[in-house]
Amino acid sequence: MKRGYQESSSSGSFGPPHSKFKYNPEGDAQFLEDDNTKIFAKKVADHYSARTNQTLEEREASPIIHLKKLNNWIKSVLIQLYAKRGDAVLDLACGKGGDLIKWDKARIGYYVGIDIADGSTAAHDIMVMRTITNAAKKFSFPARLICGDCFEVRLDKVLAEDAPFDVCSCQxxxxxxxxxxxxxxxxxxxxxxxxxxxxxxxxTMPDANVIVKKLREAEGLQFGNSVYWIRFDEEFENKDAVDCPEWIVPFHVFKTLAEEYGLELVFVKNSHVFVDEYMKKPEFVELMRRLGALGDGKEDQSTLSPDEWEVAYLYLAFVLRKVES
Structure with missing residues (x-):
């Protein structure tokens, strides 16, 4: 066992496009991709691998800095609500481990983060899982960061000595x-x-209902404001965010598919609803003040712009629970 601690615990109503299957000697034919899908995955990996670390000053100068802080608040609230002391955590698409501090505050016992991007090398095989660091020394728990495509590799084999996990996160x-x-x-x-x-x-992920609603209200296949724009069915570039292919997920289809794998819905809330609900709890109001998404309530009166608040409306938060057998 690798933990190192003692255990405690594109639109409408359609689903994802059907895959072109090919033979898999291990018998997982329904999970294998055609080459076009791997090209898209590599484009996503290359995009995130190419992103450089920003200084604090550079981050604060971002035109969507308050939106980023709001997103951090939403993730922090989810972690505080559902992570317990000593929990083993699996973080899918973890990036460069930016949420490790949040998990540390929750006093978790073990952490494994997996991401398709590897900023430390110029070339990599996204099908090969490999450990890029074995410990996060400044945190109170042992951690592993692994490079690989968590939406294609069969992780129960890769993480056989790490499982089971108490919490899984994909932000x-x-x-x-x-x-x-x-x-x-x-x-x-x-x-x-x-x-x-x-x-x-x-x-957390895009709210397909909101995005489709905005598309229907738009004059053409594009809509947005001063800090974002979305264009359908052609090459697009998203300001201060992502310049690679993205997909929207009709949540009722996501929920139905999740149920096939023994995952039942606890809740799903649009980000606006999430903020309204949890800002009624004093502990999360104080957390918002510390993170600064709405200013500090004192000298700092800065807050989300109306355009940033509109972007927040494009996302939702969800919680699923694995059914007890």
């Missing part, structure tokens, strides 16, 4: 699994296989 990335049915199923199969019965899956 602002689950929609990247929605390029084909095979990837969507692999993502949910991985979550289900690695969570203990009763374990929790928390996440």
């Amino acid at each position: 602002f990335a689950m929609h990247y699994s929605w390029s084909t049915e095979a990837r969507a199923r692999r993502a949910l199969a991985n979550v289900s296989a690695l969570l203990r019965p009763g374990g929790i899956f928390i996440g």
Whole structure:
């Protein structure tokens, strides 16, 4: 066992596109992709690998800095609600480990983060899982950061000595699994296989209902404001965010597919509803003040712009629970 601690616990109503299957000697034919899907996955990996670390000054100068702080607040609230002391955590599409501090505040016992991007090398095989660091020394728990495609690789084999996990998290990335049915199923199969019965899956992703509503209200196939824009059915570039293919996920289809893998819905809330509900709790008001998304309530009166608040409306938060057998 690698933990090192003692155990405690594109629109409408359609699903992801069907995959073109090919023979898999291990018998997982329904989860294998055609080459076009791998090209899209590599484009996502290359995009995130090419992003450089920003200084604090550079981050604060971002035109969407308050939106980023709000997103951090939403993730922090989810973690505080569902992570317990000593929990083992699996973080899918973890990036460069930016949420490690949040998990540390929750006093978790063990952490494994997996991401398709590897900023430390110029070239990599996204199908090969490999450890890029074995410990996060400044945190109170042992951690592993692994490079690999968590929406294609069968993780129960890779993490056989690490599982089961008490909490799985996938923040602002689950929609990247929605390029084909095979990837969507692999993502949910991985979550289900690695969570203990009763374990929790928390996440955030685009709200398809809102995006489709805005598309129907738009004059053409494009809409946005001063800090974002979305264009359908052609090459697009998203300001201060992502310049690579993305997909929207009709949540009722996501919920139905998740149920096939023994994951039941606890709640789903648009970000506006989430903020309204949890800002009624004093502990989360104080957390918002510390993070600064709405200023500090004193000298700092800065807050989200109306355009940033509109972007927040494009996302939702969800919680699923693995059914106890």
